[in-house]
Amino acid sequence: EAGVAQSPRYKIIEKRQSVAFWCNPISGHATLYWYQQILGQGPKLLIQFQNNGVVDDSQLPKDRFSAERLKGVDSTLKIQPAKLEDSAVYLCASSPPQGRKLFFGSGTQLSVL
Amino acid sequence: AQSVTQPDIHITVSEGASLELRCNYSYGATPYLFWYVQSPGQGLQLLLKYFSGDTLVQGIKGFEAEFKRSQSSFNLRKPSVHWSDAAEYFCAVAQTGANNLFFGTGTRLTVIP
Numbered sequence: 001e002a003g004v005a006q007s008p009r010y011k012i013i014e015k016r017q018s019v020a021f022w023c024n025p026i027s028g029h030a031t032l033y034w035y036q037q038i039l040g041q042g043p044k045l046l047i048q049f050q051n052n053g054v055v056d057d058s059q060l061p062k063d064r065f066s067a068e069r070l071k072g073v074d075s076t077l078k079i080q081p082a083k084l085e086d087s088a089v090y091l092c093a094s095s096p097p098q099g100r101k102l103f104f105g106s107g108t109q110l111s112v113l
Numbered sequence: 114a115q116s117v118t119q120p121d122i123h124i125t126v127s128e129g130a131s132l133e134l135r136c137n138y139s140y141g142a143t144p145y146l147f148w149y150v151q152s153p154g155q156g157l158q159l160l161l162k163y164f165s166g167d168t169l170v171q172g173i174k175g176f177e178a179e180f181k182r183s184q185s186s187f188n189l190r191k192p193s194v195h196w197s198d199a200a201e202y203f204c205a206v207a208q209t210g211a212n213n214l215f216f217g218t219g220t221r222l223t224v225i226p
Contacts, residue, residue, distance in 0.1 A: 004156070031212055033213070040218070040219075041218055041219075042117075042203050042205075042216030042217050042218050042219050043157070043203070043214075043216050044216070045213050045214070045215075048212070048213055056213060091156060091157070093156075093157075095212055100145060100162070100164070100207060100212050101159055101162070102157075102159070102212070102214060104149075104156035104157040104158070105156050106154070106155055106156045107156055
Protein backbone atom coordinates (compact mmCIF):
# COMPACT_ATOMS: atom_id res chain seq x y z
CA GLU A 1 0.00 0.00 0.00
CA ALA A 2 1.41 3.37 -0.99
CA GLY A 3 1.87 5.87 1.80
CA VAL A 4 1.16 9.58 1.99
CA ALA A 5 3.20 11.34 -0.67
CA GLN A 6 4.50 14.87 -0.24
CA SER A 7 6.55 17.16 -2.43
CA PRO A 8 8.89 18.87 -2.53
CA ARG A 9 11.07 17.29 0.12
CA TYR A 10 12.97 20.52 0.79
CA LYS A 11 12.37 24.14 -0.10
CA ILE A 12 14.46 27.23 0.53
CA ILE A 13 12.96 30.65 -0.14
CA GLU A 14 13.48 34.22 0.87
CA LYS A 15 11.03 36.05 3.10
CA ARG A 16 8.08 37.60 1.31
CA GLN A 17 8.23 34.98 -1.44
CA SER A 18 5.44 32.47 -1.96
CA VAL A 19 5.65 28.69 -1.74
CA ALA A 20 3.34 25.73 -2.26
CA PHE A 21 3.39 22.20 -0.93
CA TRP A 22 1.58 19.22 -2.39
CA CYS A 23 0.15 16.15 -0.69
CA ASN A 24 -1.37 12.97 -2.07
CA PRO A 25 -3.07 10.95 0.68
CA ILE A 26 -3.51 7.22 0.86
CA SER A 27 -6.18 6.05 -1.54
CA GLY A 28 -9.61 5.92 0.08
CA HIS A 29 -8.70 8.16 3.01
CA ALA A 30 -11.39 10.78 3.34
CA THR A 31 -9.68 12.91 5.96
CA LEU A 32 -6.56 14.92 5.23
CA TYR A 33 -4.53 17.03 7.64
CA TRP A 34 -1.75 19.58 7.35
CA TYR A 35 0.51 19.96 10.37
CA GLN A 36 3.31 22.45 11.01
CA GLN A 37 6.28 21.20 13.02
CA ILE A 38 8.68 23.90 14.15
CA LEU A 39 12.11 22.71 15.27
CA GLY A 40 12.00 21.48 18.85
CA GLN A 41 8.21 21.37 18.98
CA GLY A 42 5.50 18.84 18.34
CA PRO A 43 3.37 19.03 15.21
CA LYS A 44 0.54 21.55 15.30
CA LEU A 45 -2.59 21.17 13.22
CA LEU A 46 -3.07 23.84 10.57
CA ILE A 47 -6.10 22.51 8.73
CA GLN A 48 -8.24 19.39 8.50
CA PHE A 49 -10.29 18.37 5.45
CA GLN A 50 -13.09 15.84 5.25
CA ASN A 51 -13.29 14.98 1.56
CA ASN A 52 -13.13 18.44 -0.04
CA GLY A 53 -14.65 20.34 2.87
CA VAL A 54 -12.82 22.09 5.70
CA VAL A 55 -13.47 20.61 9.16
CA ASP A 56 -11.06 22.71 11.22
CA ASP A 57 -8.87 25.63 10.15
CA SER A 58 -8.87 27.50 13.44
CA GLN A 59 -5.06 27.43 13.70
CA LEU A 60 -4.37 28.41 10.09
CA PRO A 61 -2.94 31.97 9.72
CA LYS A 62 -5.39 32.90 7.04
CA ASP A 63 -3.75 36.18 6.18
CA ARG A 64 -0.87 34.27 4.56
CA PHE A 65 -1.72 30.56 4.51
CA SER A 66 -4.26 28.89 2.27
CA ALA A 67 -5.09 25.28 1.50
CA GLU A 68 -7.38 23.49 -0.85
CA ARG A 69 -8.52 19.98 -1.64
CA LEU A 70 -10.65 20.58 -4.69
CA LYS A 71 -11.50 17.03 -5.74
CA GLY A 72 -11.31 15.47 -2.30
CA VAL A 73 -8.02 13.74 -3.03
CA ASP A 74 -4.81 15.77 -3.46
CA SER A 75 -4.23 18.88 -1.43
CA THR A 76 -2.08 21.97 -1.76
CA LEU A 77 -0.89 24.23 1.06
CA LYS A 78 0.31 27.70 0.10
CA ILE A 79 2.13 30.42 1.98
CA GLN A 80 2.10 33.93 0.57
CA PRO A 81 4.07 35.92 1.62
CA ALA A 82 6.41 33.79 3.74
CA LYS A 83 7.92 35.01 6.99
CA LEU A 84 11.05 33.85 8.79
CA GLU A 85 8.93 32.18 11.47
CA ASP A 86 7.32 29.94 8.83
CA SER A 87 10.51 27.89 8.71
CA ALA A 88 9.34 24.43 9.72
CA VAL A 89 8.51 20.96 8.49
CA TYR A 90 5.05 20.75 6.95
CA LEU A 91 3.53 17.34 7.45
CA CYS A 92 0.56 15.94 5.62
CA ALA A 93 -1.44 13.10 7.11
CA SER A 94 -4.52 11.15 6.16
CA SER A 95 -6.89 8.81 7.93
CA PRO A 96 -9.52 6.33 6.77
CA PRO A 97 -13.21 7.08 7.31
CA GLN A 98 -13.68 4.63 10.15
CA GLY A 99 -10.44 4.97 12.08
CA ARG A 100 -8.45 7.39 14.18
CA LYS A 101 -5.08 6.24 13.01
CA LEU A 102 -3.24 8.97 11.15
CA PHE A 103 -0.73 8.08 8.48
CA PHE A 104 1.95 10.72 7.97
CA GLY A 105 4.02 11.66 4.98
CA SER A 106 7.73 12.42 5.27
CA GLY A 107 7.08 16.14 5.22
CA THR A 108 8.39 19.19 3.41
CA GLN A 109 11.18 21.06 5.17
CA LEU A 110 10.84 24.78 4.53
CA SER A 111 13.62 27.25 5.23
CA VAL A 112 12.78 30.94 4.95
CA LEU A 113 15.87 33.17 4.72
CA ALA B 114 -8.81 22.47 26.20
CA GLN B 115 -6.61 19.45 25.90
CA SER B 116 -2.86 19.56 26.33
CA VAL B 117 0.04 17.13 26.46
CA THR B 118 3.21 17.44 28.51
CA GLN B 119 6.37 15.48 27.91
CA PRO B 120 8.65 16.61 30.74
CA ASP B 121 11.84 15.05 29.39
CA ILE B 122 13.34 16.85 26.41
CA HIS B 123 16.23 14.44 25.98
CA ILE B 124 16.95 11.00 27.43
CA THR B 125 20.09 8.90 27.01
CA VAL B 126 20.08 5.17 27.73
CA SER B 127 22.51 2.35 27.15
CA GLU B 128 21.65 -0.32 24.64
CA GLY B 129 19.89 -3.17 26.40
CA ALA B 130 18.68 -1.00 29.25
CA SER B 131 15.03 -0.39 29.99
CA LEU B 132 13.25 2.76 28.91
CA GLU B 133 10.36 4.83 30.18
CA LEU B 134 9.20 8.02 28.49
CA ARG B 135 6.75 10.15 30.40
CA CYS B 136 3.57 11.72 29.11
CA ASN B 137 0.92 13.64 31.04
CA TYR B 138 -2.26 14.95 29.50
CA SER B 139 -4.97 17.37 30.41
CA TYR B 140 -8.46 16.62 29.20
CA GLY B 141 -11.87 16.60 30.82
CA ALA B 142 -13.09 13.24 29.60
CA THR B 143 -11.34 10.01 28.74
CA PRO B 144 -9.08 10.88 25.87
CA TYR B 145 -7.73 8.89 23.01
CA LEU B 146 -3.97 8.59 23.56
CA PHE B 147 -1.18 7.85 21.13
CA TRP B 148 2.56 7.45 20.93
CA TYR B 149 4.36 8.24 17.68
CA VAL B 150 8.02 7.88 16.76
CA GLN B 151 9.87 10.11 14.30
CA SER B 152 13.27 9.21 12.90
CA PRO B 153 15.40 11.98 11.37
CA GLY B 154 13.96 13.17 8.09
CA GLN B 155 10.97 10.88 8.38
CA GLY B 156 7.30 11.28 9.08
CA LEU B 157 5.66 10.06 12.24
CA GLN B 158 4.94 6.39 12.75
CA LEU B 159 2.30 5.17 15.17
CA LEU B 160 3.71 2.96 17.94
CA LEU B 161 0.50 2.33 19.86
CA LYS B 162 -2.81 3.83 20.86
CA TYR B 163 -5.32 3.69 23.70
CA PHE B 164 -9.03 4.21 23.24
CA SER B 165 -10.63 2.16 26.01
CA GLY B 166 -10.45 -1.19 27.78
CA ASP B 167 -7.23 -2.72 29.04
CA THR B 168 -5.05 0.09 30.34
CA LEU B 169 -1.84 -1.65 29.29
CA VAL B 170 -1.47 -1.51 25.54
CA GLN B 171 1.07 -3.25 23.39
CA GLY B 172 2.54 -1.66 20.33
CA ILE B 173 5.02 -2.31 17.60
CA LYS B 174 8.77 -2.75 18.04
CA GLY B 175 8.34 -4.13 21.57
CA PHE B 176 6.89 -0.96 23.07
CA GLU B 177 4.06 -0.80 25.55
CA ALA B 178 2.26 2.00 27.38
CA GLU B 179 0.05 2.16 30.44
CA PHE B 180 -2.90 4.52 30.86
CA LYS B 181 -3.28 5.73 34.44
CA ARG B 182 -6.37 7.85 34.84
CA SER B 183 -5.56 8.85 38.42
CA GLN B 184 -2.24 10.31 37.32
CA SER B 185 -3.38 11.57 33.90
CA SER B 186 -0.42 9.73 32.45
CA PHE B 187 0.33 7.51 29.48
CA ASN B 188 3.97 6.51 29.84
CA LEU B 189 5.79 4.57 27.15
CA ARG B 190 8.05 1.66 28.11
CA LYS B 191 10.41 -0.81 26.55
CA PRO B 192 12.26 -3.48 28.55
CA SER B 193 15.40 -3.54 26.39
CA VAL B 194 16.36 -0.68 24.08
CA HIS B 195 18.03 -1.27 20.73
CA TRP B 196 20.32 1.20 18.96
CA SER B 197 17.68 1.56 16.23
CA ASP B 198 15.24 2.99 18.77
CA ALA B 199 17.14 6.29 18.76
CA ALA B 200 14.58 8.82 17.52
CA GLU B 201 12.12 11.49 18.65
CA TYR B 202 9.04 10.25 20.48
CA PHE B 203 5.78 12.15 20.60
CA CYS B 204 2.79 11.62 22.83
CA ALA B 205 -0.53 12.83 21.45
CA VAL B 206 -4.13 13.12 22.60
CA ALA B 207 -7.38 13.34 20.68
CA GLN B 208 -10.78 14.37 21.88
CA THR B 209 -13.44 11.71 22.10
CA GLY B 210 -15.16 11.56 18.74
CA ALA B 211 -12.52 13.63 16.97
CA ASN B 212 -9.61 12.67 14.78
CA ASN B 213 -7.40 15.70 15.27
CA LEU B 214 -4.31 15.08 17.38
CA PHE B 215 -2.65 17.42 19.88
CA PHE B 216 1.01 16.60 20.27
CA GLY B 217 3.48 17.05 23.08
CA THR B 218 6.83 18.69 22.45
CA GLY B 219 8.59 15.35 22.11
CA THR B 220 11.40 13.45 23.83
CA ARG B 221 14.60 12.79 21.97
CA LEU B 222 16.08 9.38 22.74
CA THR B 223 19.79 8.72 22.38
CA VAL B 224 21.06 5.15 22.68
CA ILE B 225 24.69 4.59 23.58
CA PRO B 226 26.59 1.33 23.05
